[in-house]
Amino acid sequence: MTTAIIGTGGLGSVIARQLASGGETLRLSSANQSAGTLAAQIGRAAVVAVDNRDALQGTDAVVLALRFAALKGVIDEIADSLTDKLVVIPSNPLATDAQGNVVRLLPTGQSSGEVVAEWLPTGAHLAMAFGTLSADLLESSSNRSPERAVLFYVTDDDRAGKQVERLIRTAGFEPVKVGGIEQSGRLEVGGDLHDLVVGPTEAQSLIGGT
Numbered sequence: 001m002t003t004a005i006i007g008t009g010g011l012g013s014v015i016a017r018q019l020a021s022g023g024e025t026l027r028l029s030s031a032n033q034s035a036g037t038l039a040a041q042i043g044r045a046a047v048v049a050v051d052n053r054d055a056l057q058g059t060d061a062v063v064l065a066l067r068f069a070a071l072k073g074v075i076d077e078i079a080d081s082l083t084d085k086l087v088v089i090p091s092n093p094l095a096t097d098a099q100g101n102v103v104r105l106l107p108t109g110q111s112s113g114e115v116v117a118e119w120l121p122t123g124a125h126l127a128m129a130f131g132t133l134s135a136d137l138l139e140s141s142s143n144r145s146p147e148r149a150v151l152f153y154v155t156d157d158d159r160a161g162k163q164v165e166r167l168i169r170t171a172g173f174e175p176v177k178v179g180g181i182e183q184s185g186r187l188e189v190g191g192d193l194h195d196l197v198v199g200p201t202e203a204q205s206l207i208g209g210t
């Protein structure tokens with residue numbers, strides 16, 4: 001199947017390599033040159049799109065691996081192409097200020113998932129996923145043996161759940177649903193399920209543990 005990845009920086013490039021290794025065909029897009037460079041590295045499984053809208057052509061799903069501050073603009077740009085597509089968002093609501101400090105862009109208690117759900121057009125199927133681990137941990141935890149590592153996700157949408165589970169498995173992880181979008185704060189930076197590399201049994205006990 002074919003998935004678009006918009007944003008091929010630190011995180012998007014890892015997701016792209018893992019999905020391609022698992023057999024997914026990719027259409028990549030970025031602001032500057034990184035999508036082209038990555039497509040060339042991946043080879044036949046990936047093509048670079050002309051622009052963000054072109055990336056969605058013929059795809060079932062799109063991963064928006066973008067910094068939170070860029071998300072709304074890109075969603076508005078591609079909104080009319082999102083009908084019936086799975087939209088996977090890994091973004092934490094963070095930015096770096098002029099002094100180099102990491103700052104939170106949303107009030108405490110408001111999650112990226114809840115805000116993004118309001119930005120998406122009707123007909124898009126949202127799952128928050130692939131943002132629970134740092135890019136390095138994501139890269140090193142794929143296809144772990146003997147037990148796969150878990151990637152947690154949240155969604156309000158059964159169809160999105162099935163589709164994102166397929167992508168998570170393709171990337172070399174075991175999917176575990178935490179709940180609806182109202183639970184997405186648990187996955188984000190500062191949440192109790194963020195940056196944990198655990199197997200399925202521990203994951204289930206953690207989900208029920210709060």
Ligand SMILES: NC(=O)c1ccc[n+]([C@@H]2O[C@H](COP(=O)([O-])OP(=O)(O)OC[C@H]3O[C@@H](n4cnc5c(N)ncnc54)[C@H](OP(=O)(O)O)[C@@H]3O)[C@@H](O)[C@H]2O)c1
Binds near residue numbers: 030
């Ligand atoms: N990095 C991590 O360890 C990590 C872990 C968990 C979650 N996350 C989340 O993942 C998201 C991405 O983080 P990152 O570290 O991968 O950021 P990043 O390295 O800065 O990459 C951002 C990507 O977005 C692209 N981009 C920016 N504006 C765009 C636009 N208008 N249209 C298309 N592409 C655009 C950039 O293109 P160019 O490359 O061409 O400039 C770049 O490829 C963030 O929200 C972050 O919270 C990151």
